[in-house]
Amino acid sequence: MADQDLYPVPPEWAAHARVDSAGYDQMYGRSLADPGTFWLDQAKRLDWIKRPEIAGDWSFDKSDFHIRWFADGKLNVSANCLDRHLAKRGGETALIWEPDEPSEEPRRFTYAELHAEVCRFANVLKGQGVVKGNRVTIYMPMIPEAAFAVLACARIGAIHSVVFGGFSPEALAGRIEDCGSTIVITADEGRRGGKRVPLKANVDAAAAHAPGLTTVIVVKATGGAVTMQAERDVWYHEAAEGVATTCPPEPMGAEDPLFILYTSGSTGQPKGVLHTSGGYLLWASLTHELTFDYRPGDVWWCAADIGWVTGHTYILYGPLANGATTLMFEGLPTWPDASRMWQIVDRHKVTTLYTAPTALRALMKEGDGFVTATDRSSLKLLGTVGEPINPEAWRWYHDVVGQGRCPIIDTWWQTETGGAMIAPLPGATALKPGSATMPLPGIDPQLLDPEGVVLNGAASGNLVIARSWPGQMRGVWGDSDRFFQTYFTTYPGKYTTGDGARRDEDGYYWITGRVDDVINVSGHRMGTAEVESALVLHPHVAEAAVVGMPHDIKGQGIYAYVTLNSGQDPSDDLRKELVGWVRKEIGPIAAPDKVHFAPGLPKTRSGKIMRRILRKIAEGDVSSLGDTSTLADPAVVDDLVANRVV
């Protein structure tokens, strides 16, 4: 690694950060050498109703598979995020809400106010018959009520399942049905970039495929017209009228479920990733404090959507558990123009910004002027998440956005991991653009070759985690077997991440991307299987194969090979129709960028589609297609190459 690619820890960070280089070494060493003591000590950062005496209790082996953390402890997650701050900082700002429309006033909630709003929402849910263990689906825009709803569930022990507001009615219905929730919380409409999203109408459409749905709570956000169905639909503001603003937090076991979040895998439909209460909150809180060197007085902005795990952990649970001021933004980084994010930074004096490489690339493309026209002197730290960050975007973030002052914290993690896993600590870790750097305390990453042999020193391989950590997911909702099958069978005894990585001679990790059939579009996970299933639902489609392709802004785009039923002719209209079809079935993020009408797909003699070849063609890398002699019909490949969609 060339020297100019190393950004040493700035002296003021080394001197003043919570953890310096020696501190990291010591903490990391202790976490692996004596995990029991280390984690029980860390558990003190939470308020327990009953303090745990056991830390991790787990086995990744088939015969005795189980994962439990702090299992004898009792706590309430919302009380940790709200009540315990009241005495000390009840009057300080907990939540700042920045509206889509920049001319509108932001809304601010102190800890005392947020506590009251959450309690009120919790009482409304109780009034609708929601009790501990029930699943509540939340399909909301980025408005404060979304935060109230999430924390209200945590308060009464209901399990929330937040569904991204950009998902279609079909996708929403599948998620409602899968977790058996009878109640959906939504809003009349959402707003993003000046456009309206018909959330309530989408819930109405979803209800047709979700027979178990009996109650819809509707928050009035825009005042747009909606049809209310008398027996089923309830206006939140009506139900909340006169409702008490105190509500006792439900005592929860540390291993009681906190939430389900659906995410894409390499096979089948999205799976409901289950997180529990104690370990998850501990991990959210610890990683937020360590990786971003959180200090009282910071204004923290995680620019994710609460429909993704990043929004769960780093808009809500982590920062609120730490008593931080967290900013929630309703809109888009590029609207009304590409200076919006930096204007928000200035308006609220944001100290720490956490966003995704795809947003940075989109903004970088618009030129530096949108950035340099703003002040940004409040910023002290910048973070990124969601996909590998290309060094060019990293440097732009560092040099232009951060004026060379702010360390870049590239955090590698997954829905399944609950919080950041591999990331620099600003006072401890010299940075290399494009590397997520080093494992956080308690995290034991390994690189394996395809046979499962552990690779030492500088190497590239499959990234696995060799021991459990508190924030680890605990199961796939409704399918206990799928959890073990998906994550613990490829390399027995280890958690398989599905990512590939390289470790350099300094021990730095460089995530190279997914090694499975998951593609990462603008930091959002899409299973190729999901897009394929949506395509083949179309009456003219016989078969489909979907792969990722490089995309300047999105990181990866979606390239779909489609074989039509005989008698159907390819046309541009049909191509448009298929793209629209996938948007409708799953949502806009799943819309293919390219549709390649293919008379045949390359298959092995046993009928397996050779995705390796399809990937190469989509990437335009046709000179090295490898061995095609095992194909049932090698001529198919020539036809695909000749008709590649560019």
Ligand code: 6R9
């Ligand atoms: C938090 C989140 C997880 C997948 C993960 C990996 C990719 C996330 C990354 C990164 C390189 C980073 N990923 N952060 N790759 N560097 N800093 O994104 O969760 O939506 O479940 O996606 O995203 O491929 O496996 P999730």
